[in-house]
Amino acid sequence: MTQTKCPEEPAGRDRLDAIFNPRSVAVLGVTATPGTVPYDIFYNILASGYRGVLYPVAPGKRSISAVRAYRYVIDVPDEVDLAVIVFPASVVDKALEQCGQKGIKAAIIISAGFREVGAEGAKRERRIREICDHYGIALIGPNCLGVINTDPKTLLNASFARKMPPRGRIAFLSQSGALCTAVLDYARAKSIGFSKFVSFGNKAGVTEIDLLDYLHRDERTDVILLYLEELRDGRALIDAARRVTRGDNPKPILAIKAGRTPQGADAASSHTGSLAAEDAICEAVFREAGIIRVQSIEDLFNSAILLAYQPMPAGNRLAIVTNAGGPGVMATDAAVSAGLEMPPLTRRTTDRLRRALPASANIKNPVDVIGDARADRYVAALEAVLADPNVEQVLVILTPQSMTDIDDIARGIVRVHAGTDKPIACSFMGASDVASGVAILQAAHVPHYAMPEWACQAMADVQRVRRWRQQRPEEVNGDLAVDREAAAAILEALPAGYLREDQALEVLKAYGFPVPEYRLCRSAEEAVAFAEQIGFPVVLRVVSPQIVHKFDVKGVALDLGDAGAVQEAYQGIMDNVARVRPGAEVLGVICRTLIPPGHEVILGAKRDAVFGPTLMFGLGGLFVAVFRDVTFALAPIDTGTAARMVREVKAYSLLEGARGTEPADVREIERCLLRLGRLVADFPRIAELDVNPLIVGPAGKGAQVADVRIRVD
Amino acid sequence: MEKNEIEQRVVKVVCEVLGVTPEMVKPDSNFVFDLGAESTQSVQLVAAFEEEFDIEMDSEEALAVETVGAAVDFIEKYVNKN
Numbered sequence: 116m117t118q119t120k121c122p123e124e125p126a127g128r129d130r131l132d133a134i135f136n137p138r139s140v141a142v143l144g145v146t147a148t149p150g151t152v153p154y155d156i157f158y159n160i161l162a163s164g165y166r167g168v169l170y171p172v173a174p175g176k177r178s179i180s181a182v183r184a185y186r187y188v189i190d191v192p193d194e195v196d197l198a199v200i201v202f203p204a205s206v207v208d209k210a211l212e213q214c215g216q217k218g219i220k221a222a223i224i225i226s227a228g229f230r231e232v233g234a235e236g237a238k239r240e241r242r243i244r245e246i247c248d249h250y251g252i253a254l255i256g257p258n259c260l261g262v263i264n265t266d267p268k269t270l271l272n273a274s275f276a277r278k279m280p281p282r283g284r285i286a287f288l289s290q291s292g293a294l295c296t297a298v299l300d301y302a303r304a305k306s307i308g309f310s311k312f313v314s315f316g317n318k319a320g321v322t323e324i325d326l327l328d329y330l331h332r333d334e335r336t337d338v339i340l341l342y343l344e345e346l347r348d349g350r351a352l353i354d355a356a357r358r359v360t361r362g363d364n365p366k367p368i369l370a371i372k373a374g375r376t377p378q379g380a381d382a383a384s385s386h387t388g389s390l391a392a393e394d395a396i397c398e399a400v401f402r403e404a405g406i407i408r409v410q411s412i413e414d415l416f417n418s419a420i421l422l423a424y425q426p427m428p429a430g431n432r433l434a435i436v437t438n439a440g441g442p443g444v445m446a447t448d449a450a451v452s453a454g455l456e457m458p459p460l461t462r463r464t465t466d467r468l469r470r471a472l473p474a475s476a477n478i479k480n481p482v483d484v485i486g487d488a489r490a491d492r493y494v495a496a497l498e499a500v501l502a503d504p505n506v507e508q509v510l511v512i513l514t515p516q517s518m519t520d521i522d523d524i525a526r527g528i529v530r531v532h533a534g535t536d537k538p539i540a541c542s543f544m545g546a547s548d549v550a551s552g553v554a555i556l557q558a559a560h561v562p563h564y565a566m567p568e569w570a571c572q573a574m575a576d577v578q579r580v581r582r583w584r585q586q587r588p589e590e591v592n593g594d595l596a597v598d599r600e601a602a603a604a605i606l607e608a609l610p611a612g613y614l615r616e617d618q619a620l621e622v623l624k625a626y627g628f629p630v631p632e633y634r635l636c637r638s639a640e641e642a643v644a645f646a647e648q649i650g651f652p653v654v655l656r657v658v659s660p661q662i663v664h665k666f667d668v669k670g671v672a673l674d675l676g677d678a679g680a681v682q683e684a685y686q687g688i689m690d691n692v693a694r695v696r697p698g699a700e701v702l703g704v705i706c707r708t709l710i711p712p713g714h715e716v717i718l719g720a721k722r723d724a725v726f727g728p729t730l731m732f733g734l735g736g737l738f739v740a741v742f743r744d745v746t747f748a749l750a751p752i753d754t755g756t757a758a759r760m761v762r763e764v765k766a767y768s769l770l771e772g773a774r775g776t777e778p779a780d781v782r783e784i785e786r787c788l789l790r791l792g793r794l795v796a797d798f799p800r801i802a803e804l805d806v807n808p809l810i811v812g813p814a815g816k817g818a819q820v821a822d823v824r825i826r827v828d
Numbered sequence: 829m830e831k832n833e834i835e836q837r838v839v840k841v842v843c844e845v846l847g848v849t850p851e852m853v854k855p856d857s858n859f860v861f862d863l864g865a866e867s868t869q870s871v872q873l874v875a876a877f878e879e880e881f882d883i884e885m886d887s888e889e890a891l892a893v894e895t896v897g898a899a900v901d902f903i904e905k906y907v908n909k910n
Contacts, residue, residue, distance in 0.1 A: 146866045153866075175848040175864035186852075186862075205894065206861040 130253045131321065131329040133221035135264045135311060137196035138167045140273065141188050141219070143210045144202030144226075145171040145179050153201040154179070155275050156225060156261065160199075163272035163279045170195065172210075188213050197221045199261070199273050204228025207257065208242045215250030222247070222320075223273055224257035230317050231258055244319050254320025255313065260292035263312035266335055274314065283308020284337040284423045286330045288323055290315060290344045298342075298412060306557040307416060310335040324348070324355045331359040331366060338423040340415055341370040341406070349400040349726035349749060356404035360583060367422050367580045368406045369415055372397050396729050399747040403756065405583040407576050417562075417569050418576040424560035425538035428507040431578050432458040434500040435481035435567075437512035438488045438519065442544060443481040446512060446567035453575035457481070458505040467502075471495035480506075486516045490523035494531055501535050508538040508574060512567050513552070515545050521552035529559040540574065542567040586755070595793055601625035606798050606827060613663050614825040616656060616705050623806070623820055626794045628787060630820050633707035639685035642706045643678045652676045652709040655684050657692055661699040663824065668695040674709055681706070710819040714770055714779040715808035718787055720750060720795040722802050728795040732788060734766045735808040750792035757785040757792075770811070777813040784811060784818065800827040829907050834881075835900050841876045842896060845869060855897030863896075881907050 140160060146153040157171050157179060170193075171179040174186045185191050188198060188210070198214040200207055204226050214222055229240040240257065247254045255262060261274030265282040272279045276299050285307065289295050292314045302309070310333065313326060323341060330336045339359065346352060359366055372394075401408045409415050433455045437443035447457055460468070460480050468478040472492060477483035482500060484492045493511070500506050511528055515521060521543065532539050540562045543549035556563045564570040602625040605618050614622065617635040624630045632649050635658055636642035646653040657670030665671050669691035672684035685704060692701055715735030723729045726749055733745035746763040748756050761767065761784050772778035787809060795801050803826040811818040839853045846863050859865040865873065874890045877883075877899070883906040893899050 144860075146864070148866060148868075151866070173864055174862055175846050175852070203860055203867070206858060209858070209861045 129329060129332070130220065131325065133196045134223065134253060134255060134262060134321070135271070135329075136266070136269045137221065137271070139170065139193060139195050140165070140167060140197045140199060140271070141170040141172055141185075141191055141195045142199045142201060143172040143188055143214070144200060144206075145173040145176075145184065147173070147176055147179060152225060152275050156199060156201050156273065159272045159274060159276070159279075164270045165272075166268060166270055167196075168193065188219070189217050191217070195219050197223070197273070200224045201226060204236065204239055204257070208239065208246060211243055211246045211252070215246055215252060220251060221253045223255040223259070223261055224319075225259060225261055225275070226256075227258040229257045229319070240317060240319050247320050252320070256316040257319060258292070259316030260289075260295045260314035262314070263309065265309055265311075274312070276312070278303070280312060281306065281308035283310060284335065285309050285340060285419050286311040286313075286333070286336040286338070287340045287342075288313045288315065288326050288330075289342040290318070290323075291342060292316060294342060294412075301412065302416065305416065305420075306554075306560075307420060310337075322347070324351050327355045327359050327368065331364065337366060338419050339366055339368045340419055341368060343370060343372045346372065346397060346400070346725055349396070349723075353400055353404040353749065356406050360405035360580075361586075365584055368404075369418055369422075369576070370401060370406045370408055371410070371412070371415055372401070372408065395745070396723060396726055396747050396749075399729070400726060400749060403749060407579055409576070413569075414572070417564060417573040420560070420562040421538065421540060421573045421577050422580065424562060425540070425577075426536050427581055428538050428577065430456075430507045431581075432456045432505055432507045433510060433574065434458075434460065434503065434506040434508075435510045435512060436484060436493065436496045436500060437481055438484050438486055438493075438516070439512065439514040440477075440483055442512050442514060442542075442567055443483055446510060446542070446571060447481050449568040449571040450510070450574070453571045454578060455571060455574055460500065460503050461505055464499050464503040467499040468496060471499065486514075487518045489518065489520050490527040493524045494527040497528065497531050497539075501531065501537055501539075506537070508540070510567060510570050510574070511539065511541045513541070513543045513549065515543070515548040521549055522555060525552035525555035529555060529561055532559065532561050538574075538577070540564065540570040542570050595790055596627055597790070597793060597797075598625040599797060602794065602798065606800055609827060611828045612826065613660075614827065615658055615660055615702070616823065617658055619823045619825040620705075620820070622794070622825060623823055626790045628790055628806070628820050629783070629818050631707045631710055633705050635703055636685075636706045637703035639682045642685050642704060643681045645706045646675070646681050647678065649708050653681060654707055654709050655681065655688060655704040656707075657688050657704055658702045659692065659696075659699045660702075662692070662696060668692050668699075710810045710821055711812070712810070713813075713818070714811040715821075716770075716784060716811055718784075718791050718806040718809055720791055720801065720804040722795070722799065728792075728799075728801070730760070730788060730792055730795070732760045732784075733764055734769065748792075751796040752789060752792040754785065754789065757788040760788060761785055779811045780814050780816055780818055782814075784809070787818065802826045802828045829904075831900065831904060834904050834907060837880055838877070838896060838900050838903065841880050842873065845873050845876050853896055855895065855900070857896045858894055859896070859899075860894070877903055883907060
């Protein structure tokens with residue numbers, strides 16, 4: 116068989132281009148029964164006006180919908196770019212094998228019956244993955260709705276979505292197939308168009324990471340929407356999303372993450388273990404990646420239409436034009452709560468408004484054009500506020516009153532919208548009366564929201580995108596002075612389990628943590644001698660490989676002011692341990708100086724099955740244990756993330772010096788977080804690590820590690 | 829009943845139900861992949877075999893049979909049991 120190269124094929128054609136822009140498609144397993152997935156997939160490609168050549172592979176059939184059918188894909192006389200497989204799961208491997216033999220480089224497996232149905236299906240999925248690897252086939256699916264490309268050069272609806280969506284600048288990627296059809300229907304009702312639409316199902320081949328990179332290069336996509344149920348590689352998602360969301364040609368990514376990650380059910384024995392909730396880590400991943408996380412499909416599209424169809428505002432300053440006072444006030448509250456600013460209008464603008472509006476109108480922001488306003492008044496007010504240098508975006512609110520010429524106002528807004536480089540959003544409140552006006556706005560891609568609060572939320576999401584783009588990516592701080600070899604000597608030599616406190620402190624010391632001077636003392640005399648050397652008061656803490664929770668066995672003595680107290684405490688600890696934990700091997704005690712009081716914070720790390728090493732930060736005491744006031748990040752971190760983590764906890768104001776206390780040495784906490792991130796990234800053996808607490812002194816005075824626990828596996 | 833006869837009658841039924849020619853039907857032909865059986869046709873095939881051979885098969889087991897050869901073996905068990 117000779118394969119002719121298409122003359123218009125660009126050099127270095129993307130491997131995913133065969134999925135989105137195939138020059139020929141074979142549908143394998145087509146049946147002759149309309150209303151079944153195998154038939155409808157074929158018919159949808161045919162009916163979408165696909166620009167390439169379509170081949171039905173339907174054993175035993177001469178033709179399907181008047182198109183000549185082939186028994187096997189290897190019988191197709193021409194080159195095939197994309198195979199869409201709709202055979203039942205039991206024979207998909209046979210079909211895929213033939214695709215490989217024919218040299219087809221891309222496949223979409225629509226069929227279900229794989230990993231999602233249990234062990235037998237998982238085996239089938241492994242088999243198809245092997246075939247794809249062997250032949251170098253880029254695979255979408257299995258268990259998916261398919262792929263849609265609205266590019267007029269291709270026009271491909273290789274899915275069982277009933278209708279081709281309108282063309283637009285938004286790409287939608289979804290792990291759920293069923294959700295896709297609902298989203299398409301929803302979007303159609305709101306005149307929202309798509310560039311690409313992909314349901315990637317079990318993602319046995321192509322993943323959301325590959326798709327993000329592809330859509331970043333796609334000239335027809337401006338905004339990417341992602342629906343995920345399962346995250347398999349958080350680090351790769353962060354790297355891919357950062358490439359997409361900032362740098363050259365940045366495109367916003369909005370995502371919904373539903374369900375839980377398949378995290379290993381490790382028994383949680385430390386604070387970090389019990390608090391490292393998957394969802395919180397997921398939140399951190401999205402934030403680190405510059406992905407805007409939203410909670411619902413409604414939110415997803417609310418923000419997407421603003422990002423896709425409006426210019427990026429220069430800042431966060433908003434003006435509101437309304438014909439109703441109440442909604443204007445509510446919208447102002449919503450805007451300010453969402454972090455938008457409502458600036459005063461310039462004198463020039465207020466003069467202009469005074470001339471255009473009746474005396475009873477409010478010419479300050481929010482501008483109230485009064486209930487009887489018709490289109491001319493709306494247009495005049497809108498043009499005036501758009502011309503104001505203090506205003507960077509405008510929200511137009513309309514309530515339908517008997518004199519309101521809704522359609523004319525909508526047309527007026529559309530006209531003004533066409534002549535401005537500032538974003539406009541509208542909220543025509545109501546449903547029935549405003550419907551025709553809303554349709555006019557939507558047809559012209561002027562974002563419309565049923566409620567002004569939704570518009571404000573969407574505008575706030577746009578601000579998140581703007582701020583993210585402005586934020587300079589910071590390199591992981593490379594100048595941390597760490598002694599990797601010293602830490603490795605301890606961490607790599609030990610069996611799985613908890614490190615003794617002296618070993619854990621040595622590891623922290625090697626990574627530059629502020630560890631108070633200490634010694635492992637094997638007798639009361641040694642403890643007294645060391646205490647006299649470092650100065651009183653001191654602390655004694657039992658050291659035993661079998662004892663993790665020292666307070667539980669009364670193995671700690673604090674604030675020992677002289678030699679006699681140390682002598683007595685040593686003996687007391689030995690007696691307590693012998694009574695409570697007979698049989699525990701006691702090596703002695705750690706003797707160290709008593710750390711002066713300060714802010715107690717917790718720094719934790721845990722290796723997550725999905726995301727790798729993760730960091731946690733929170734304030735000690737009730738804040739972590741009761742309020743769960745913690746924040747997460749993936750390790751290693753950069754200085755920006757360290758600063759963000761510390762400031763993100765709700766109790767941060769306490770560190771700033773609330774209620775007359777001195778501000779804490781926040782910089783030292785940030786440095787410790789950076790060191791912790793480096794440590795756990797350098798040593799994958801560390802399963803859990805808690806510095807609890809780190810006692811933080813006033814600004815500039817540093818901090819001290821009061822306790823540490825490290826578990827390796 | 830001789831296996832040869834069962835084979836011939838199975839091929840005849842397959843051709844009638846699936847609308848394929850006898851040359852397409854080989855012992856290793858997969859009902860779905862090689863002969864294009866749709867799920868409703870698989871049910872029809874089981875019913876047609878039962879009628880042809882005057883037997884009653886376990887339908888779940890019968891529907892799990894993937895190839896023509898396996899169907900012959902499966903039917904033979906029922907035919908020669910009686």
